[in-house]
Amino acid sequence: MEGPASAGTYALVTEQMTALLEGCPGPIAAMASAAALLKDTFDHFSWVGFYLPEEDGSLTVGPYQGPLACIRLPAGKGVCGAAAASARTMVVPDVHAFPGHIACDARSRSEIVVPLVMDGRLLAVLDVDSHLPDAFGDADRKGLEAVATRLSRSWTR
């Protein structure tokens, strides 16, 4: 879809996610479907995917769409590590200005990372990159948080 993300488009995406999650057999299928839906819907997303926490606090890549990405991210490092450690959404308008940003794709200019949390436990982080600077606005934050909440609620194993 062309143009900036709108709340209306996210409302449709969230509806589609709800439908997809009905009868979804587990988190891998759910994350893979979410990544495909988001990547195909928004032209300003260059990479969409999930990182999953390991016992030592590092993150391992999960289902994603886009160019090949880093497989492991060290504990607490980068935008994903910061979102995982704080369990808060991170919006980074200029990745070059973010200390410790991990550049899996040198073309990335901005990034948003939304944690998936259930009962205080970090399940995963949803990471979206863009080749455009300052690509993520309020609609993206709210919309991606709604997607993350739905995924967290349906997490079965």
Ligand code: SME
């Ligand atoms: N840029 C991320 C690493 C993951 S890639 O964007 C897919 C970070 O700094 O955590």
